[in-house]
Amino acid sequence: MDRIDEKIENTLKMMVDDPPETMTNQVMAKIRTGKKKPNMLWVAIASALACSVLVVGIVFSTGNLFPKADRQAAVETSAENTPSPMDSYAAKAADEDKAQPPTNSVAAAPGENAGGTGATERSAKQSESRPATKEELEELNRPIGEDLLSASDKLPQVKLVSKSKNPEELWRTIRDNSKKFSRMIENNIVGDEKTPSNKKTYIMKVILSRSYYKGWSEMVKSNGGTIEGSLTAPETGDAICVTITFEPSK
Amino acid sequence: MSPQEITEIAMKIAKGDNESFAGIVDEYKGFVFNFANQMSGSRELAQDLTQEIFLRAFSQLSKYKPDFPFKSWLGRVAYTTTLNYLRKKRETIAIESLAQDSPFEVKDDTHQTPEDVLLEKVTKESISKAIATLKPDLRAVVVLCGIQGVEISQAAAMLDIPEGTVKSRFSRAKEDMKQAILRTFTPKGV
Numbered sequence: 001m002d003r004i005d006e007k008i009e010n011t012l013k014m015m016v017d018d019p020p021e022t023m024t025n026q027v028m029a030k031i032r033t034g035k036k037k038p039n040m041l042w043v044a045i046a047s048a049l050a051c052s053v054l055v056v057g058i059v060f061s062t063g064n065l066f067p068k069a070d071r072q073a074a075v076e077t078s079a080e081n082t083p084s085p086m087d088s089y090a091a092k093a094a095d096e097d098k099a100q101p102p103t104n105s106v107a108a109a110p111g112e113n114a115g116g117t118g119a120t121e122r123s124a125k126q127s128e129s130r131p132a133t134k135e136e137l138e139e140l141n142r143p144i145g146e147d148l149l150s151a152s153d154k155l156p157q158v159k160l161v162s163k164s165k166n167p168e169e170l171w172r173t174i175r176d177n178s179k180k181f182s183r184m185i186e187n188n189i190v191g192d193e194k195t196p197s198n199k200k201t202y203i204m205k206v207i208l209s210r211s212y213y214k215g216w217s218e219m220v221k222s223n224g225g226t227i228e229g230s231l232t233a234p235e236t237g238d239a240i241c242v243t244i245t246f247e248p249s250k
Numbered sequence: 251m252s253p254q255e256i257t258e259i260a261m262k263i264a265k266g267d268n269e270s271f272a273g274i275v276d277e278y279k280g281f282v283f284n285f286a287n288q289m290s291g292s293r294e295l296a297q298d299l300t301q302e303i304f305l306r307a308f309s310q311l312s313k314y315k316p317d318f319p320f321k322s323w324l325g326r327v328a329y330t331t332t333l334n335y336l337r338k339k340r341e342t343i344a345i346e347s348l349a350q351d352s353p354f355e356v357k358d359d360t361h362q363t364p365e366d367v368l369l370e371k372v373t374k375e376s377i378s379k380a381i382a383t384l385k386p387d388l389r390a391v392v393v394l395c396g397i398q399g400v401e402i403s404q405a406a407a408m409l410d411i412p413e414g415t416v417k418s419r420f421s422r423a424k425e426d427m428k429q430a431i432l433r434t435f436t437p438k439g440v
Contacts, residue, residue, distance in 0.1 A: 007372045008424055012396035015374055019283035020297065024275045027304045031268060 251277050253316035260311045271308055279304075281321065281398060282328055288393040289332045291382045299335055303328045318407075325400070325408030329390055336386055372431060380427035388423040395420050 020026075251274065262270040282303050287296035307327045314323055381392055390409060394400040395416065402420075406413040 003369060004372065004428055005424055007369055008377065008427060009396060011372055011374055011377050012392065013399065015288070015377065015397045016280075016284055017287055017293075019279045019300070023279045023283060023297070023300060024272055026297065027275045027279070027301050028269070028272050030301045030305055031271060031308050 251320060253318075253320055256311075256314060256320045257316050260314060263308070263311060268308075271304075271311075274307070275304055278321070278324055282324065284398055285325070285328050285390075285393055286332060288378075288381060288397060289386065289389055290336070291378070299332060302335060303331045306331050319404065322404050322407040325394065325404070326410060329409055332390075333386055376431050377427065380430040383430045384423055384426055388419050388426065391416055391419040392423045392427070396423075 256274065259270045259274060279300065283296055283300045286299035286303065287293055290296050290299055303324075307324055310327065314320065381389055384392065387409075391405060394405040394408060395402065400408070402413050402416050406416045409416065411419075
């Protein structure tokens with residue numbers, strides 16, 4: 001062994017580094033919150049099996065997947081009348097837009113935009129006139145995936161500051177509108193009032209697909225909120241999670 | 251920690267006592283963290299990676315068989331998790347940074363041979379950078395056998411390769427590191 005090899009080996013032995021003192025706590029915290037990811041191979045196999053069983057069931061129950069006459073009718077219908085998936089999506093989005101007040105006028109500061117204030121009131125009435133159903137409350141209180149929650153700690157913490165003097169209304173508006181931008185993701189939104197309603201701080205976690213991210217941030221701004229902090233979506237993955245601390249200005 | 255102790259902990263976890271895993275973390279956190287640290291080249295990344303490795307070990311602990319040394323089993327978990335992590339993150343450390351960080355300087359000493367000059371430059375920092383230039387399979391051998399002092403046979407079990415391959419990879423890695431250090435202190439165009 002030459003001198004250089006010996007020096008390299010001796011130096012290597014001195015390179016052992018102490019782990020951080022909190023390492024055990026960090027790991028145990030991860031274990032407490034972490035969940036096993038589903039094995040996608042088994043998920044795919046299970047899905048394929050379920051589809052096969054369904055097709056076989058249909059064939060056995062009807063004797064044929066499509067009787068000849070129905071098959072002809074189906075071809076004609078699909079060619080002439082059935083809207084494309086994009087048409088269906090556009091129509092659904094248009095319906096939802098009609099049902100909701102325009103977001104760019106919902107939460108302007110009082111005196112700054114009369115239309116905006118009116119819209120805020122309408123929105124608040126919409127939210128308050130009908131008590132939330134049990135399902136809606138459950139959905140709101142349903143915890144999002146623990147793995148996502150733990151992952152959210154690493155994502156940008158977004159602070160939302162409102163000009164509105166009525167924080168409850170604005171918070172509700174933003175919460176309700178956020179669903180519009182995050183419906184593609186399951187377990188996508190949780191709104192928790194961390195403090196009693198006479199206090200003015202709310203916490204909200206939103207998980208958005210990247211495609212909805214821009215629309216969501218614009219919606220927040222058009223509702224009188226300003227966003228502080230980095231809004232750069234991560235380059236990998238198809239979802240982001242932001243924590244919003246909603247603090248109306250005094 | 252003996253395989254029997256590990257099996258007892260695995261049984262406790264199966265009964266819902268997840269906290270008993272802390273004993274394993276305490277015992278092996280140094281080994282796992284150092285492996286992750288040198289493989290990733292970043293102390294911050296190593297903390298995340300260490301958590302991933304232990305989380306995976308925790309979820310796979312029921313599959314551990316006591317006839318296999320636990321450290322070797324954990325080492326294999328660490329190696330596969332790290333490889334996946336590096337592939338996913340596509341973490342690479344540019345070799346150019348070596349040249350930038352270490353300007354060429356040779357003392358005007360006619361009594362010094364090139365070997366003497368190189369010997370002076372073999373420091374923790376230069377070796378760390380040279381390790382970062384190695385391919386992950388070579389890097390793993392250096393980290394295990396060179397830094398952590400793991401026996402060749404144990405490293406072979408961890409990496410799931412024959413002992414002879416560990417030895418040859420270790421020699422190749424040392425040669426590659428030597429060349430990387432040499433390149434660092436050789437001015438461009440010479």
